[in-house]
Amino acid sequence: MLRFGFRFAIVVFLTLLTQIGGVAYLVGIAVARLWGVRRFAPKLAIFLLVYTSLTIVTSIIAPIFGRVPLSCLADAADKLVVRSPIYCALNRNYVTPAVRDLAHALADNMDRQLPGTTTIALDANFPFLAGFPLLPHLSHTDGRKLDFAYYYEDSSGNFLDGVTRSPIGYFAFEQPANSDEQPCRGRNDWLTGRWDLDILQPLFHAYRLQKQRMVEAVNWLTTEGVSRFGVEKVFLEPHLKNALGITDEHVRFQGCRAARHDDHLHVQLR
Structure with a gap:
């Protein structure tokens, strides 16, 4: 019973983490039993082989279900x-x-208007099943959402192309001043994804927002992005929206129970 509970927990964890990982784990167990493999290292190798194979197959069949992968194999x-x-x-x-x-x-517009600009994509969605959660996001469940990293510059004002403050592009927050608009100040919701992660902030690079590129990206998303592609919402914290001088109604505050959006841009289509 203990072994069953442990394996069930692994299936749930891998499924929530990767969507297909739980299936890969179960297939790996079946293959290991079929081949009489008992040691941990060969079992792990089998799992990784099965998972990699399923990942490749997923990229081939996901378009049938209406989703396509953004490539991680970029060149210069x-x-x-x-x-x-x-x-x-x-x-x-x-x-x-x-x-x-x-x-x-x-990305093409950003490089055309401000040559030498690379646009960085972050979390998107899983390949299958509308409504399947992409934790810790609340809304990345249907293929219509995509996060973008901010554009940064160094302390001398030099643009840092392809650079983010944190290694994964998240959690390096642009902290508001006391005088800034902060709709969630003073709230202590017990059920919330709005983490401040104060302990991590000193670990991130002290880069500044590259405001010209930030404004260009948001302006494009709320004009051509709306008319050509059906952009419905862009999430941005109020203090950044004010600092960048953005007034378009498509740029909204996501609420106090969702994750902070002063570390990335959340874009969703209708």
């Missing part, structure tokens, strides 16, 4: 890149074809 000429191969390894890089086209169009 690509203006849209996924922040880390880990997003692809965990199958968190799937979007609808419309979101994929929007992402490439945004």
